[in-house]
Amino acid sequence: KAPTHSAVCARRPRELAGGWNGSDSAQSEQSRRQPPGARRELARGGWRCLPGFGGVMIDSVKLRRDSAADFFSHYEYLCALQDSVPLPAVRACLREGVLDFNADRLRVVDWAPLLSTLRVNRDLPLVAIKSSFQPWLGETGSDTRRVCRNRVPAIRSKDMSFQLCKALKGCLSISSVLRNLELNGLILRERDLTSLTKGLSKSASLVHLSLANCPIGDGGLEIVCQGIKNSVTLKTVNFTGCNLTWQGADHMAKILKVTVHSALNG
Secondary structure, X not given: OOOOHHHHHHOOHHHHHOOOOOOOHHHHHHHHHOOOOOOOEOOOOOOEOOOOOOOOOOOOHHHHHHOOOOHHHHHHHHHHHOOOOOOHHHHHHHOOOOXXXXXXXXXXXXXXXXXXXXXXXXXXXXXXXXXXXXXXXOOOOOHXXXXXXXXXXXXXXXXXXXXXXXXXXXXXXXXXOOOEEEEEOOOOOHHHHHHHHHHHHHOOXXXXXXXXXXXXXXXXXXXXXXXXXXXXXXXXEEOOOOOOOHHHHHHHHHHHHHHHHHHHHO
């Protein structure tokens, strides 16, 4: 009798994973939770789900070690762990070697693998995240259009914006190549900015910072200015559309004075 496909696959894991033990209870339990019939292969051999093999996950130590240097491989790996696929918009921009996307299009479940990867990444020179969501303000248009406009994106929640800023703080703190950070139209609250500026103060490579159309106000600007006042790499900042008054301008003037003084005495 010819062996079944499952039987053939059962003899292959040691050769593929370098020593997986099929009797291991933890792996068996994990395999039962994975959907059968899946097959995924990551760029650096992260893990594979083989047809007929119960979706056994083959972990790669090398992938975890290289995750900080290879954004897409690690992102794809984490997506696969939650049985999802990389977002087309994110995949497309990563081909250009940057992370540039519209945050309004991401669901809550989409954020976890993306932020976990961003937090430890060292190879992106540009991170640009934008939001253009506008709440529905009138009584015109169809009911369907009204519902769509009232569906608030996940990035507008307090928790999600905070998680984003914590991930950016991690990236800023360890990356030596991140030169451009652009956050456009995001709602950034006080704790978000406090977390973000901890990363800004540690960045050794950031040249351009944009918070355009983020309504941070004078109070938020003061928090940001305190975080960047001692930066030796930052050259340009963009606070267009940030709801600033003359008090905000005063904060910026003080930072410029400190920066110029430091440069003259450097």
